[in-house]
Structure formats: C-alpha cells, structure tokens
Ligand SMILES: [Fe+2]
C-alpha cells in the first residue's frame with residue numbers, strides 16, 4: 001500500500017479549488033502550520049512499529065475518534081441555516097436552504113443513508129473492536145484532554161459561533177480528513193501486517209471504516225459541497241467571504257489537532273521506553 005504524506009494528498013485537492021483566494025488560504029495554512037502537520041505524520045510513522053498495550057490502543061481509538069465523527073455539529077449547522085432561511089423571503093430563503101442542504105450532504109455517509117443505515121460510528125466500533133475486542137475503549141478516561149477540547153471546539157465553532165466560522169470548520173475538516181485517512185489507511189494496514197495475524201477478512205473489517213473515507217474520495221466530495229454551501233451563504237447574506245478569517249481558522253484547526261497527535265505520540269514513546277529494560281533482561 002502506498003504511503004503518501006498528508007500534505008501531498010491534500011495539496012492535490014487544494015490545487016483543484018477554483019476560488020483562488022480560498023486556494024491560497026488553504027495552501028498557506030498547511031505550509032504555515034507545518035509543525036502541527038508533522039506531529040500527525042510522526043504519529044502515523046510510529047503507529048505500525050509496535051504492538052501496543054490495550055490501554056494505549058484505547059487511548060488512541062478514543063482520542064482519534066474525538067477528532068472525527070462530527071455528525072451532531074453538522075446537523076446543528078444545517079439547522080441554523082434552515083432556521084435563518086425561514087426568516088427570509090424568496091431568493092435568500094432558497095439560497096440559505098441550499099446552503100443547509102449542501103452542508104448536510106457531508107453527513108450522508110456517516111448516517112448510512114445509502115448503506116442500509118450502517119453508520120460510520122458502527123464502522124469505527126469495528127475498527128477499534130478488531131484490535132481491542134471487548135476492552136472498554138469508549139470510556140471517557142481514555143480520551144486525551146486535548147482531544148476532548150478539540151471536539152468541544154469543533155462543536156462550538158459549528159453550532160454556536162458565527163455561521164461562516166462553522167462552514168470554514170466543516171470545510172477544513174473534510175479536506176484534512178481526506179489527507180489524514182489516506183495516510184491512516186497505510187499506517188493501520190502496516191500495523192496489522194507487522195504485529196497481528198488477522199485473516200484477510202478480519203483485516204478488511206478492521207480497515208473498513210478508514211477505507212470507505214478514502215475510496216471514492218468521499219471526503220473530497222464533502223469538501224466540495226461545503227464550498228458550495230459557503231458560496232450560497234455568502235450570496236444570501238450579501239457578505240464577502242473573509243479569507244483571512246478562513247486562514248486563521250484553518251491554522252487553528254491544524255494547531256489544535258497537532259497537539260492531540262503530539263500528546264498521543266509522546267505516550268506511545270513512553271510505552272516503548274518503559275518496555276526497553278524488560279527486553280534487555282529477557
Ligand atoms: Fe465518515
């Protein structure tokens with residue numbers, strides 16, 4: 001399986017963005033937050049190198065989940081756009097309803113709309129369960145405080161803060177997730193190949209959650225519909241998109257996520273180091 005850096009994967013999508021100012025805001029945020037991006041790369045580099053304790057894997061699966069699966073926030077943002085639409089007439093109403101519908105499209109796969117109701121939350125349970133069985137990784141105690149803060153920040157941005165901020169957040173998470181899931185697929189696949197004796201069916205089940213996001217470029221399509229939602233919202237409210245605000249948000253997203261991935265990597269390195277003396281005696 002090819003290993004492509006997050007930056008390389010997202011850059012190929014950034015280059016297709018037709019709004020030049022948005023393209024610039026995206027590419028500058030990725031290059032200016034390169035240190036945070038490196039924390040993510042370090043995590044995926046370290047992941048396949050060891051068979052981790054259940055406690056460590058619980059930490060990983062619980063915390064990583066908190067940086068994805070934002071269905072509730074997506075729903076909240078669409079509700080806000082719809083509510084605003086109902087206070088307007090004619091064209092503005094239609095544009096806001098379109099913005100709400102485009103934004104909601106980013107949750108269709110998560111909800112299992114065309115997949116007989118199989119949600120991405122269920123697929124994530126398969127991923128974690130493949131490695132951890134019945135180990136209670138869902139307990140709050142396994143969530144890193146940085147990951148909990150990240151999740152809360154996303155919700156605040158999309159449900160409480162101004163609607164532009166919400167749309168920028170949803171948009172950025174989609175393009176970032178595309179790059180991250182692409183990288184994660186090779187890292188988790190390598191983790192299995194190096195440390196587990198899964199049958200090919202077990203491996204498929206384990207990797208299915210990550211794979212569905214990469215196959216058919218699901219997250220790229222999500223990114224594109226939020227760009228459309230942003231455009232409709234800008235037209236309906238007759239306000240120009242503030243690309244400086246967008247870039248600041250994108251960078252903050254990466255910085256906050258970087259702290260989660262850095263903290264996970266530090267804990268994993270501690271586990272490796274703690275095991276070393278034992279290895280030398282045996
Ligand atoms: Fe998803």
Ligand SMILES: [Fe+2]
Nearest residue numbers: 106174219222
């Ligand atoms: Fe998505």
